[in-house]
Amino acid sequence: MEWGELVSSSWSSDNHTLSAWIFLRLLGLSYLAAFLSLGRQIVGLVGQRGILPATEFLKLRRYLGRDRFRRVPTLCWLDASDRMLKFLCYGGAFLALLLVARIASVPVLVLLWMFYLSVLTVCRIFLGYQWDILLLETGFLAIFLAPLSLLPEWPPQSSPSPIILWLLWWLLFRLMFASGYVKWFGGDPTWRKLRALSFHYETQPLPTWIGWYAHQLPGWFHRVSVILMFAIELFCPFLIFTPLRPLAGIAFLILMVLIAATGNYCFFNLITAALALLLFDDAFFAPLFPGWQPPSTLNSQLSTLGAWPMWCVLPPALLISLLSIERISQMFAFEIKWPKPLNKCFQALVPFRLVNSYGLFAHMTTSRPEIIIEGSDDGVVWEEYEFKWKPGDVRRAPRFVAPHQPRLDWQMWFAALGYYRDYPWFGNFLERLLEGSPDVVGLLKTNPFPEKAPRFIRAVLYDYHFTDFASRRATDNWWRRERLGLYSPMRSKGIGE
Numbered sequence: 001m002e003w004g005e006l007v008s009s010s011w012s013s014d015n016h017t018l019s020a021w022i023f024l025r026l027l028g029l030s031y032l033a034a035f036l037s038l039g040r041q042i043v044g045l046v047g048q049r050g051i052l053p054a055t056e057f058l059k060l061r062r063y064l065g066r067d068r069f070r071r072v073p074t075l076c077w078l079d080a081s082d083r084m085l086k087f088l089c090y091g092g093a094f095l096a097l098l099l100v101a102r103i104a105s106v107p108v109l110v111l112l113w114m115f116y117l118s119v120l121t122v123c124r125i126f127l128g129y130q131w132d133i134l135l136l137e138t139g140f141l142a143i144f145l146a147p148l149s150l151l152p153e154w155p156p157q158s159s160p161s162p163i164i165l166w167l168l169w170w171l172l173f174r175l176m177f178a179s180g181y182v183k184w185f186g187g188d189p190t191w192r193k194l195r196a197l198s199f200h201y202e203t204q205p206l207p208t209w210i211g212w213y214a215h216q217l218p219g220w221f222h223r224v225s226v227i228l229m230f231a232i233e234l235f236c237p238f239l240i241f242t243p244l245r246p247l248a249g250i251a252f253l254i255l256m257v258l259i260a261a262t263g264n265y266c267f268f269n270l271i272t273a274a275l276a277l278l279l280f281d282d283a284f285f286a287p288l289f290p291g292w293q294p295p296s297t298l299n300s301q302l303s304t305l306g307a308w309p310m311w312c313v314l315p316p317a318l319l320i321s322l323l324s325i326e327r328i329s330q331m332f333a334f335e336i337k338w339p340k341p342l343n344k345c346f347q348a349l350v351p352f353r354l355v356n357s358y359g360l361f362a363h364m365t366t367s368r369p370e371i372i373i374e375g376s377d378d379g380v381v382w383e384e385y386e387f388k389w390k391p392g393d394v395r396r397a398p399r400f401v402a403p404h405q406p407r408l409d410w411q412m413w414f415a416a417l418g419y420y421r422d423y424p425w426f427g428n429f430l431e432r433l434l435e436g437s438p439d440v441v442g443l444l445k446t447n448p449f450p451e452k453a454p455r456f457i458r459a460v461l462y463d464y465h466f467t468d469f470a471s472r473r474a475t476d477n478w479w480r481r482e483r484l485g486l487y488s489p490m491r492s493k494g495i496g497e
Helices: 003-009 017-039 042-046 054-071 082-100 105-127 130-145 162-185 197-203 209-215 219-241 245-262 268-277 282-288 310-331 340-352 407-416 424-435 469-475
Strands: 369-376 456-466 479-492
Touching: 017 082, 017 105, 017 130, 017 268, 017 282, 042 082, 042 105, 042 407, 054 105, 054 340, 082 105, 105 130, 105 407, 130 162, 130 268, 130 310, 162 219, 162 245, 162 268, 162 310, 197 209, 197 219, 197 456, 209 245, 219 245, 245 268, 310 340, 369 407, 369 424, 369 479, 407 424, 424 456, 424 479
Parallel strands: none
Antiparallel strands: 369 456, 456 479
């Protein structure tokens, strides 16, 4: 059978054995990227000499008592040392490799979910991104999608649970539709006037060099791009629950490729693509696996071999369904009067991130303030600290960094948009630089004070813009910047603000 015939047959087929197999491999790669990326930074972020030490946060023990594991779910209650933080990250990376290899998928997925929830809880704001909670929500559902067999098998024979498959489609629907809904109904005129992409490539947290070129495109192109984006995010999600779902899958995959090309969004594109691939059934993927036969043509018992029994799947499926209805109602500002016991159950489950709210870039930033950190020994001559990825040196080209996420660089972008007192971690960051904390300094690209920490530290605010083609040719600069003034008061050793 030719690929065209196979693809056309997939529009009405219900077999998703291969797509589930591919999905779990990509989920493993998403976990691998998340844990390896965080492992390189976690000690500087929340270690003993980090910006927001986990040990300080976990002093909540005295107030929470035995209820602490439910209200603040993390394995770091057992040990919050730097060694434990690294163990969770690199142990999680090892487990992710086991998932990719399809070894003991279910217990591995349980541990992956526990490990990532543990680090998300203690890292707090540094893991407060939508792809972090998306990974947890997807990872929890994947536990019930994976086969119960402990050893890898080929060809894959376990058909995924239709209920869990639909819940994953429902998750993809909520993710994509909410992203479009908050843009159109969030009250931001730049989206309504189709002008948002005229700013986005320049003002997003970590642009790429392709984003620089995209910014130079004419205004009409940006407006057409916004229209197409709204079509994908607001209308294509409804195709997920129709025989036309492969069209939605193609649209979502194209959108993810374009987002990944013009901006660095960590493992978000990878995990969203994994969810989108579940919209294609076995007939679509069969040409990629010569000799593979669908379970229905094998022994009738093979299609259920290693699959979760229905009585195990139904309770979590019902719970997730109810929680997601609650989230959708919140998005539409519609309050559902749940029975008190059920509402109490919902509140108790919030810390476990089983179901979450989504919606990226509800409000488009139209300017790009950047915080430049400077140190000095005498208060007269100041030296800049260069970050690894965020804009600083105007001559340095925007680079690709995904699926790695430099968490400090991202938080600096958010801090620049607000008032420094609203970001308690920022003051801690400056104090660690004054102390010369090697773990925190290690999060930066350059340290202009390698021998001894500076006596003074300050944060200066600049306005950054992309250059155009003419300026780029004349100066070789990717950015132009203008000094706006101090972001926060100067600090010196032993003296705060």
